[in-house]
Amino acid sequence: MAILEIKKYPDEVLKGKAESVTEINGDLQKLIDDMIETMYKSNGIGLAAPQVGVSKRLIVVDTSIREENQSLIVLINPEIKLSEGDILSEEGCLSLPGFITRLKRKEKVYVTGLDRKGNPIEIEATGLLSRALQHEIDHLDGILIIDRISPLKRELFRRKYSKSKK
Template identity: 35%
Template sequence: MECFRLKPAGFSVSTSQNPDSQPSAETSIGTLGLVEYPHPALFRKSKPLLRIDEGVRDAIEQMFDIMYESHGVGLAANQVALPYRMFVVNATGDPHSGEELAFLNPVLSRPRGTAIQEEGCLSLPGLRADVRRPQRVIVEAWSLDGQPIRIDLDGFLARVVQHEFDHLEGRLFTDRLPDAAGLEVKRDLELLEDIYHGKQSRGELPAEEKIVAELDRLEDQRCKS
């Protein structure tokens, strides 16, 4: 596995912390939306952020909104067509619980124990399956204000974080299924592919080349010095 540094060379945080400030034309990411399988962003390994600016903060806010609207407990940047190593979680699913967490440039370590639990994914509508994962794991990351985070996670929150981290690696929970279970979901994945490509043929979704070009542009904007 490629090893990403928690704080890559050239990492910077913009000084503006005004909650009412808006991203400039240069930093604006625009309106985000949930993407579904087999969107190219879901298979792309995310790159570490070098800049935390108002655009990134706005993206995180939108990601929480999309997560709650979709009744999810976690959402990775890949799932809104952003090529950045960041994700949001709230294991309660309740926006008023005070349990919101945003992780930028996360690194996982010290997996311990094993647990099997059913998982789903907002980008794989209708698919659910039992997935084996470590019961505990340590996550280190940066917060939106550029402060280091280190949490020893256990149970459901550990699972959610690992699920979202997989997204940053371009990996889906279906990739973790044993062969027999994988065959069971294959037909469902093929159906999602048919729906997706049908939308592309009708002009409801951009062509692959245009999607990849936009991912490259966004990556150049915040992941290269």
């Protein structure tokens, strides 16, 4: 297993829509293992393949450090089928280090996809797991948390980010 480089804003791979996974093979299993190790090493609760430079519809999520009865989830080609309610909470992102904002997300989601062996999986999630799944699936569609904030806050972020790069 290897620690992968987490791509940071404004890397182009973070902006595009990821491709569906069409083959579950040894290369994909290695990517899954490397993503899990990278997520844990980075103290994250979720990671999407585009965040490590791979434009594939693959996410790993583990909210067990903050929620009881949760464990590692690997989802291939995840889709949100149903969602309900709204909840406002703080959110950060490994691809936007140091940036935290309050975002409205759906309180409850029903997600389908495949597990790492290719078996169908269905997840009904609330709380932090719901938020993490929505966040990581956003990455698969090229959406970052800064795309979900007001234009004014986004502009302030970009200015601060530009100054930090100089």
